[in-house]
Each structure stands twice: as structure tokens, then as C-alpha cells.
Amino acid sequence: MTDQPLVETVHPLVRRVLAHNPSPFTSTGTQTHIVGQGEVAVIDPGPDIPEHVANILKAVEGERIVAIVCTHTHRDHTPAAGPLAQATGAPVMGCAPIMADDGSGLEAGFDHSYSPDRIMVEGDSVSGPGWTLEAVFTPGHTSNHLCFALPEAQALFTGDHVMGWSTSVVIPPDGDMGAYMASLEKLMPRDDAIYFPAHGDPVTKPKQLLRGMLGHRRQRENQILRTLGKGAASIPDMVAQMYVGLDPRLEKAAGLNVLAHLIDLDQRGRVRAEGELWSLAA
Structure with missing residues (x-):
């Protein structure tokens, strides 16, 4: 177990729930973000740990999940999408599925159970009261990786593309270093004031971190x-x-x-x- 509170408010529009899956690849665990109030989106529902799914549902008690949004299909990000959708009726959307295995044997691996109701591409959006999530295609860590901009907060949910504790691993053949570098460069001209990664603390100086990563x-x-x-x-x-x-x-x-x-x-x-x-x- 962890001393991490059940749910943390990291911005007036954003809460996060930490999954109890710490490892050398996930830091303290996968962070599931909840966007909005009343009618909310859940970003990266995380691993299929019953306790974590229950914690997400408890965090949004009295509210309605209108979208379950996924940045990419590594096993620490998407397996809880199915149980969460089953419990709430919310549609699963975001990145495209990847059916191949990366062959690395690492715990990240791809979640082959992921079956989105809606595949999002660059510029697609989903919205609720007072919030909008816009897809930004950022391949490299995986070929299907998406970030999601929240313009109302001048924020970007960066999944594993940019993390708050370490650089991302790029695993061929699906992971592509050239694409990863190009995707980092792609974020440089943006005006995001804060990043909310799936692992590590919020990034309050995005451009400085991007320059360091490059x-x-x-x-x-x-x-x-x-x-x-x-x-x-x-x-x-x-x-x-x-x-x-x-x-x-x-x-x-x-x-x-x-x-x-x-x-x-x-x-x-x-x-x-x-x-x-x-x-x-x-």
C-alpha cells in the first residue's frame, strides 16, 4: 500500500488517482487523471487492479464518466478501461489498438484486450461541461501514442511521451527513436503551461524539460x-x-x-x- 491519498486535486479541473503498481518502469505507479466536474473524462484508467478501479469509481461518486480516454496501450495504462466501461457504460476512446507484441518481455507490453469505441486522431476532441480534450499525435514511445490538450487549463496530458520522473523507453520495432524525437520537437511551439504525465509529478516548466530531453x-x-x-x-x-x-x-x-x-x-x-x-x- 501507499501513503498517497485516494484522490488528489492537481488543478481546479484535474484530479488524479494513483494505481498501486510501482516498479522501475512506472515510478510510484500509473496516474489516472479525472478531468472536469459532474460529467468527467478519465484519462489512462491504468492496470486492471480491482482496488484501482474501485478507487476511480469512488473518486467520481455522484458524477458521470462520459469518456474513458487512453494515450497508448501499454499494460499499465489501458486494461482497466474494460472494467470501468462495464461499470459505468462510458465509451472508451483515444489511441488505436496495437495487436502485435513488442517481443521485449518487459512488463510494459501491449494490452491486447483494448477495444476502443472511438479511435481518435490528431485534432479530434471530446468535451464536457467546462472542459475539452484535444488529441495530439505523438508517436515514438509507441506508434499509437496520443497526448491530450486541455485548453481550458493550458495543460497537456502527456502519458508516457513526457514523464515527470524519467525519460521514456523506446522499444523497437513499434517504438521509433526518430519519431520520438520529432514528437518532442512537435511540442516545442505549443503554449502549454503545464504537463500532467502518467508517471511522476506535474511538469511546470514544459519547454525547459523538452529541451533537456532532446x-x-x-x-x-x-x-x-x-x-x-x-x-x-x-x-x-x-x-x-x-x-x-x-x-x-x-x-x-x-x-x-x-x-x-x-x-x-x-x-x-x-x-x-x-x-x-x-x-x-x-
Whole structure:
């Protein structure tokens, strides 16, 4: 259990309920956000933990859920959509389903039970009294990832695209580093004053964080190129050199992040694969 209160008000239009699924990939757990008053939207209902579904229902007691909105279909984000819809009759909407498995074996994995009533694309919206959620397509962490803008609060619900505690893992073949970087760049011109991520605290200086995230990924890319400048190397060798002191539970995820960078660099003609070894392109 956790000392986290059942429901926290983080903005006059936004409440959040924390799922009890802490891990090296989820921080303290997945945060389900409730938007509005009276007639509300639930963003990222989270894992299918009966206690969490009950906590969401308790948090909106006396209100009506009019939309269950999903940013992407990792298993810590969408499985509770079905039980919540069954309990309330609310439609499930947001990202498109992904039927393939990422093959990583990581706990994130895709939720193949996700079956939306409405698939949303860039610019689509859903609204209620005093609130509007507008879809912003941000592929990269997953190919189906959406953020949702709440213009009435100058806020953006960023799912796992931008988190308040760590950078996102990008897992090929569905995750795409080039798309992820482009999606970070896409947010830069926006006027959002605050981000509400699915993991970690609200982000009150979005542009500063975005610049830091972009810089971090570019540094990682340069680190890979410098490492390969010393000679061909395997991904485990690169992880050992680049992620000193890494939690062993995160080594596989780090390797997949490196692979995502390598695929992007390969597509840009900077590196090449030779079996399990990678080297600089001639």
C-alpha cells in the first residue's frame, strides 16, 4: 500500500488517482487523471487492479464518466478501461489498438484486450461541461501514442511521451527513436503551461524539460557514435560502457533504447550492423 491519498486535486479541473503498481518502469505507479466536474473524462484508467478501479469509481461518486480516454496501450495504462466501461457504460476512446507484441518481455507490453469505441486522431476532441480534450499525435514511445490538450487549463496530458520522473523507453520495432524525437520537437511551439504525465509529478516548466530531453537523447546518440569510433561493439558492450551503475533490472530496457538509437542512426547512414556487432558506416 501507499501513503498517497485516494484522490488528489492537481488543478481546479484535474484530479488524479494513483494505481498501486510501482516498479522501475512506472515510478510510484500509473496516474489516472479525472478531468472536469459532474460529467468527467478519465484519462489512462491504468492496470486492471480491482482496488484501482474501485478507487476511480469512488473518486467520481455522484458524477458521470462520459469518456474513458487512453494515450497508448501499454499494460499499465489501458486494461482497466474494460472494467470501468462495464461499470459505468462510458465509451472508451483515444489511441488505436496495437495487436502485435513488442517481443521485449518487459512488463510494459501491449494490452491486447483494448477495444476502443472511438479511435481518435490528431485534432479530434471530446468535451464536457467546462472542459475539452484535444488529441495530439505523438508517436515514438509507441506508434499509437496520443497526448491530450486541455485548453481550458493550458495543460497537456502527456502519458508516457513526457514523464515527470524519467525519460521514456523506446522499444523497437513499434517504438521509433526518430519519431520520438520529432514528437518532442512537435511540442516545442505549443503554449502549454503545464504537463500532467502518467508517471511522476506535474511538469511546470514544459519547454525547459523538452529541451533537456532532446539534449539528453542527442548526447546519448553522440555517446554511441564515440563508442563505435573505438571499434565495432555489441549492444551489451555499449550498455556496459554507457550506463555505468545502472540498476540491473533496467539493463534490458537500456539495451532496447540503444537499439532504437542504432536503428535511427542506420536509417540516416551513420552506422551499420554486422551480425550482432555495430560499427560506424564507411
